[in-house]
């Protein structure tokens with residue numbers, strides 16, 4: 126078979142703004158401003174045989190769309206089966222812009238995903254079969270819960286694990302959720318800034334979280350601060366998770382080689398594609414590190430890629446799924462995946478097994494794609510001004526919370 130790539134098209138959309146209680150770590154003010162904005166970027170790779178492949182790119186979708194337009198001419202006439210060679214060709218062509226930057230990596234990810242989709246469709250087999258075959262038929266998921274009420278509503282739907290977080294009264298939130306849901310449900314904490322915990326606060330909070338038997342403690346410190354992460358890892362007896370903002374095996378190698386994490390969380394839309402996810406999983410396996418792909422702001426196409434990878438690797442722990450962020454998540458793709466008893470079934474159709482509704486994408490043009498800060502008038506960051514909240518005010522607030530707890 127001599128298939129040739131003819132064209133790449135991008136599909137950029139605004140997905141809406143999620144309600145604050147659906148996002149465990151949203152920094153939300155009394156007036157309902159939230160830091161999360163959803164833009165999704167999908168792409169399709171076309172071939173002269175009529176087979177198309179679909180992919181998704183995260184990182185900074187509006188900027189990545191431009192990157193893909195720059196990269197596209199490199200692919201014209203290439204055989205889409207040569208996935209590794211095409212990946213390396215794009216890396217060499219773009220490395221002047223940074224080897225592990227998320228914009229370049231987001232672009233490579235969407236293209237790589239689409240090539241695996243094409244190969245699966247051409248060979249009439251699901252992508253997991255191309256990755257070594259299936260180890261499991263379904264993948265466990267976890268939801269987000271900022272409150273005990275939301276955790277209970279997820280539990281009532283059959284979901285068996287929830288993540289909460291943020292840096293405000295983190296221990297209190299975990300305690301309230303544990304009391305509400307009982308011992309069966311797994312709980313995770315994402316400290317997700319800004320503001321980030323200082324290293325010592327991350328350790329103090331981590332120690333206070335130890336009795337709650339968390340599945341993991343995520344991004345206890347700013348993810349670029351590798352030495353701080355090492356101190357937390359040495360000091361806190363909870364599995365540590367990180368890695369959602371890293372791309373490629375080179376971006377994550379310190380975390381893996383130094384065993385600074387127990388759980389790696391590559392983002393399926395920007396880690397470098399299915400090709401890199403599989404390599405990351407292998408590096409992790411050598412260190413007994415588990416994989417829990419990040420999904421936070423991702424659209425629904427990347428979830429299919431995550432399921433195929435997780436089906437085929439031995440060290441798949443759990444997949445993030447923000448069930449109720451934006452309703453369009455369940456309209457813009459076909460088929461829609463519904464969780465059952467806290468699991469997603471691995472898709473069995475050839476390729477990734479998903480397509481997008483192009484009309485719906487067109488009807489929702491992209492909007493600004495940076496966080497909207499809270500309104501200082503809401504008093505969310507007292508004392509002081511909004512501009513200084515990032516570190517100082519969090520430190521005051523954390524100290525107060527811990528003192529109140531220790532004095533009953």
Ligand SMILES: [Mg+2]
Pocket residue numbers: 315317343344369419421
């Ligand atoms: Mg996170």
